[in-house]
Amino acid sequence: ITAQNSYELYVELEDWDGNVKYAKYSTFSVGSFGDYTLSVDGYSGTAGDGFGTDQSTSSSLCLNGAKFSTRWSDRDTYSSGSMAEHDGGGWWYTSGSPYSNLNGPYFRDTDGYSSNNGYGVKWRPFKNDSYYSFKKTKMMVRPTDFSTRVANIKLGKGQT
Secondary structure (H helix, E strand, O other): OOHOOOOEEEEEEEEOOOEEEEEEEEEEEOOOOOOOEEEEEEEEEEEOOOOOOOOOOOOOOOOOOOOOEEOOOOOOOOOOHHHHHHHHEEEOOOOOOOOOEOOOOOOOOOOOOOOOOOOOOOOHHOOOOOOOOEEEEEEEEEOOHHHHHHHHOOOOOOOO
């Protein structure tokens, strides 16, 4: 879907105390079937850059260019096994545990982490904590020219 247009990504996160923060990326796309390579850049927001776009591309924290891995389809560059198995869910991984994984196991704030059950739903920069699992998250994608499209529709110009 993201090959059809230019898209932006908005990530909304809520912790167990009801605090809500967001991360917005002005550029977002996912590659074609087979590897689903992540292309993301242009962070702004209050939640911190969970995709590590401010990190060196050789860092395990930078997910730009990472391939989507699952427990059954290991596409990361981690030499000691599968990061999807280690972190407990499918996500874009490189050579180590990233700042984020919104597909990790869903834990309540009282469940706690153990090495046997994954790291939970994480976005490390929000609380500067690799083991904190969030109550709610949303990932929303829309065309970068969405506002222009809406304005044109309201003016009766239709979509261009």
